[in-house]
Amino acid sequence: MVKEEQEESSNRPDNTAFTQQRLPAWQPILSASIVIPMFLLIGAAFIGVGVALFITSRDIQLQELDYTGDDSEHPCFKCRTNTEKCTCSMTFSIPTLFKGPVFFYYGLTNYFQNQRKYGASKDDNQLYGDLDYFTNPSTDCDPYTRDSKNMPIVPCGALANSMFNDSFSLSHTVNGVQKIVPLDGKGIAWWTDYNIKYRNPTLNSVFFSGTKKPTNWPKPIYELDTTDVYNNGFINQDFLVWMRRAALPDFRKLYRRITHDDYADGLPAGNYTLTIAYNYPVHSFNGKKKVVLSNVSWMGGKNDFLGIAYIVVGSMCVVMSVVMLIVYARFKFAEDV
Amino acid sequence: LLGATAIEDKLQEGVPETIALLSLANIKIWVLTGDKQTAVNIGYSCKMLTDDMTEVFIIGGHTVQSVRQELGSKQLHCSSLPPSASGDMDSISGEFALIISGHSLAHALEADMEAEFVSTACACKAVICCRVTPLQKAQVVELIKKHKKAVTLAIGDGANDVSMIKAHIGVGISGQEGIQAVLASDYSFAQFRFLQRLLLVHGRWSYLRMCRFLCYFFYKNFAFTMVHFWFGFFCGFSAQTVYDQFFITLYNIVYTSLPVLAMGVFDQVITELYEPGQLNLLFNKKEFFICITQGIYTSVVLFFVPYAVLSDATQSNGVPLADYQTFAVTTATALVIVVTGFWTVFNHMFVWGSVGSYFTIMFALHSQTLFRIFPNAQNTLLQPVVWLTIALATAVCVVPVLAFRFLKLDLKPQLSDTVSVSEGRLGARGGSRRSGYAFSHQEGFGELITSGKNMRLSSLALANFASKHSSSWIE
Numbered sequence: 001m002v003k004e005e006q007e008e009s010s011n012r013p014d015n016t017a018f019t020q021q022r023l024p025a026w027q028p029i030l031s032a033s034i035v036i037p038m039f040l041l042i043g044a045a046f047i048g049v050g051v052a053l054f055i056t057s058r059d060i061q062l063q064e065l066d067y068t069g070d071d072s073e074h075p076c077f078k079c080r081t082n083t084e085k086c087t088c089s090m091t092f093s094i095p096t097l098f099k100g101p102v103f104f105y106y107g108l109t110n111y112f113q114n115q116r117k118y119g120a121s122k123d124d125n126q127l128y129g130d131l132d133y134f135t136n137p138s139t140d141c142d143p144y145t146r147d148s149k150n151m152p153i154v155p156c157g158a159l160a161n162s163m164f165n166d167s168f169s170l171s172h173t174v175n176g177v178q179k180i181v182p183l184d185g186k187g188i189a190w191w192t193d194y195n196i197k198y199r200n201p202t203l204n205s206v207f208f209s210g211t212k213k214p215t216n217w218p219k220p221i222y223e224l225d226t227t228d229v230y231n232n233g234f235i236n237q238d239f240l241v242w243m244r245r246a247a248l249p250d251f252r253k254l255y256r257r258i259t260h261d262d263y264a265d266g267l268p269a270g271n272y273t274l275t276i277a278y279n280y281p282v283h284s285f286n287g288k289k290k291v292v293l294s295n296v297s298w299m300g301g302k303n304d305f306l307g308i309a310y311i312v313v314g315s316m317c318v319v320m321s322v323v324m325l326i327v328y329a330r331f332k333f334a335e336d337v
Numbered sequence: 338l339l340g341a342t343a344i345e346d347k348l349q350e351g352v353p354e355t356i357a358l359l360s361l362a363n364i365k366i367w368v369l370t371g372d373k374q375t376a377v378n379i380g381y382s383c384k385m386l387t388d389d390m391t392e393v394f395i396i397g398g399h400t401v402q403s404v405r406q407e408l409g410s411k412q413l414h415c416s417s418l419p420p421s422a423s424g425d426m427d428s429i430s431g432e433f434a435l436i437i438s439g440h441s442l443a444h445a446l447e448a449d450m451e452a453e454f455v456s457t458a459c460a461c462k463a464v465i466c467c468r469v470t471p472l473q474k475a476q477v478v479e480l481i482k483k484h485k486k487a488v489t490l491a492i493g494d495g496a497n498d499v500s501m502i503k504a505h506i507g508v509g510i511s512g513q514e515g516i517q518a519v520l521a522s523d524y525s526f527a528q529f530r531f532l533q534r535l536l537l538v539h540g541r542w543s544y545l546r547m548c549r550f551l552c553y554f555f556y557k558n559f560a561f562t563m564v565h566f567w568f569g570f571f572c573g574f575s576a577q578t579v580y581d582q583f584f585i586t587l588y589n590i591v592y593t594s595l596p597v598l599a600m601g602v603f604d605q606v607i608t609e610l611y612e613p614g615q616l617n618l619l620f621n622k623k624e625f626f627i628c629i630t631q632g633i634y635t636s637v638v639l640f641f642v643p644y645a646v647l648s649d650a651t652q653s654n655g656v657p658l659a660d661y662q663t664f665a666v667t668t669a670t671a672l673v674i675v676v677t678g679f680w681t682v683f684n685h686m687f688v689w690g691s692v693g694s695y696f697t698i699m700f701a702l703h704s705q706t707l708f709r710i711f712p713n714a715q716n717t718l719l720q721p722v723v724w725l726t727i728a729l730a731t732a733v734c735v736v737p738v739l740a741f742r743f744l745k746l747d748l749k750p751q752l753s754d755t756v757s758v759s760e761g762r763l764g765a766r767g768g769s770r771r772s773g774y775a776f777s778h779q780e781g782f783g784e785l786i787t788s789g790k791n792m793r794l795s796s797l798a799l800a801n802f803a804s805k806h807s808s809s810w811i812e
Contacts, residue, residue: 046732049725248644
């Protein structure tokens with residue numbers, strides 16, 4: 001009999017809260033006194049945030065200039081079919097002071113940088129400066145790995161090959177005189193791209209001797225910016241900006257900032273001329289090109305959607321809480337009766 | 338008369354209450370016993386048979402014809418009463434009990450009669466089979482499994498119950514009669530009354546947890562995967578993933594497995610009846626469809642809200658893809674928070690731990706040491722717009738669900754809200770005519786005993802029955 005008891009106690013499961021499922025717990029019960037005030041609170045908070053966002057967004061200035069030249073009256077229409085270098089210029093006016101710092105973007109539409117094979121077509125090792133991959137680029141870059149003479153391409157791949165190569169300059173008409181607006185191209189790429197992900201081998205053309213530039217480029221990579229060694233080669237800021245793939249087919253990429261000299265406080269009201277070196281063909285896929293001028297705030301660029309969405313969701317919460325109150329009151333009275 | 342001996346085989350404590358409760362939960366209870374005349378008294382003492390049952394049928398024929406005839410007449414009797422709305426024999430108005438002895442059972446289990454037997458037996462609230470052999474016990478269980486779409490549970494304590502314990506669920510009672518039943522069973526405990534807790538508490542919780550777990554699992558994967566579907570419209574259907582590769586790998590393993598586990602292990606329900614489990618209410622095609630629809634709705638929100646917000650570039654150029662994964666996991670986790678109905682300390686740990694682990698892993702992966710592999714997400718998380726978008730997407734996902742649940746509570750209250758357990762039904766009944774002990778007791782045996790003949794009674798001991806068939810019973 002004693003043995004049985006001992007056996008029993010060793011088989012007996014632990015009597016702790018965990019094993020006996022008696023853990024103290026909290027179960028959110030959706031009672032009216034909690035849910036309805038909570039909805040009201042959320043609604044009010046969202047409306048508040050939404051209004052703040054909307055007001056901030058309204059203050060941000062944005063100017064877009066489409067320069068694809070689809071319209072025959074457009075100054076850049078002549079450049080569409082021109083295969084050689086073509087320059088066109090557009091004039092526009094700014095009604096009020098465009099507060100600085102002003103950001104200068106170029107934008108493309110119907111351009112799928114997020115296409116999978118396109119985006120995977122590059123060799124990260126090459127871009128890191130690994131010389132082994134100069135002579136032997138990865139097959140990810142196919143068919144842009146080697147040129148017709150079987151020489152390796154640096155940088156290889158479709159992503160690099162399709163680099164945007166229009167260039168812009170902006171001038172301000174002051175008393176009939178065109179004053180150039182200085183554009184600053186420093187620090188437009190991600191810090192980590194510039195400092196870590198992309199590295200140059202020593203920019204000795206010896207290393208590049210066995211290689212060729214990408215098919216559609218006018219100049220090889222080590223001649224992208226011969227004036228500044230910190231902006232040449234793989235760490236060229238425009239190159240880095242291009243290689244950072246956009247997520248959606250209509251995108252903008254940062255080109256320059258306007259922060260120097262007289263324009264540090266912004267672009268004063270007046271007439272401006274934009275001169276474009278039109279090199280990049282987009283009409284074969286119905287794409288459009290544009291230039292965007294914008295300033296920013298704590299919430300980034302102009303973004304009406306966020307403010308409006310918050311206001312809408314907030315007001316719907318308030319409406320829902322009223323509806324729930326009515327339903328609850330009706331049922332409560334129905335029950336009591 | 339020098340003396341009399343009596344053997345008392347007491348019922349365990351709590352058996353009548355357990356049986357009453359189980360039959361309230363719409364569980365049919367059959368007793369298969371090797372005992373003879375004690376079986377009926379046991380039936381009364383444990384409240385399987387009650388005094389106010391409409392009728393108690395006895396089938397005790399020895400030949401095939403007599404059994405068939407008895408079965409037929411009982412069935413006619415049952416069906417002559419007004420049937421219930423569904424017309425199914427199982428829910429006939431009026432309470433019947435069936436008592437069948439082992440030798441009749443042998444005939445009733447033959448191929449041509451078994452369907453009839455099953456339908457008659459299932460029309461009864463309680464069935465007692467007495468003098469059954471172990472083989473017959475197994476055969477009865479098989480019969481029910483074959484003919485009825487029901488889950489069967491067999492509970493027994495002796496070696497003769499081992500063959501029966503092959504029902505869907507076998508329960509062994511470890512007690513005086515040794516441990517053979519325990520060894521053959523799926524569950525075992527020491528007292529019959531623990532069956533009540535096993536079925537009505539653990540069984541119910543287990544069903545509930547399984548259903549919620551399944552629903553949640555499908556939901557989170559739908560929400561996660563359908564985002565890629567929507568993104569396909571915007572990336573030329575090139576199968577470009579929205580999320581980072583490592584996020585995809587870790588999503589199911591690390592980020593969302595623990596809250597699900599916590600739900601599966603700890604979830605409980607305070608008040609609900611047993612019916613949802615029997616009627617398959619919590620996870621059927623409709624529920625599955627609802628949870629898929631929720632998953633799709635979530636994926637729409639998770640994709641289009643960031644899409645709309647980030648269509649215009651933010652301060653840093655371009656739109657980092659890393660943003661999508663932030664939203665997806667944060668929103669999905671937010672939803673787990675709402676869906677988890679029952680919070681224990683482990684739930685807290687798991688849910689917040691998962692979110693924390695997500696951010697930790699992300700910052701670690703995107704740190705400068707592992708930098709060459711991953712694009713940088715530090716930029717994006719430092720921007721207020723990103724956090725505002727996360728909050729917006731979370732709210733748009735969660736708020737409608739909350740509102741819907743609240744309205745459902747008011748407009749379509751569950752059984753648990755309307756049923757009030759009346760004390761009269763569950764409390765112990767007032768004394769019945771039958772005593773609490775199982776005596777083999779009937780009028781007229783005193784003479785047999787005093788006459789000194791050595792005899793064994795081989796059948797049931799109902800007073801009116803004995804008076805009709807006394808002669809045939811004595812071997």
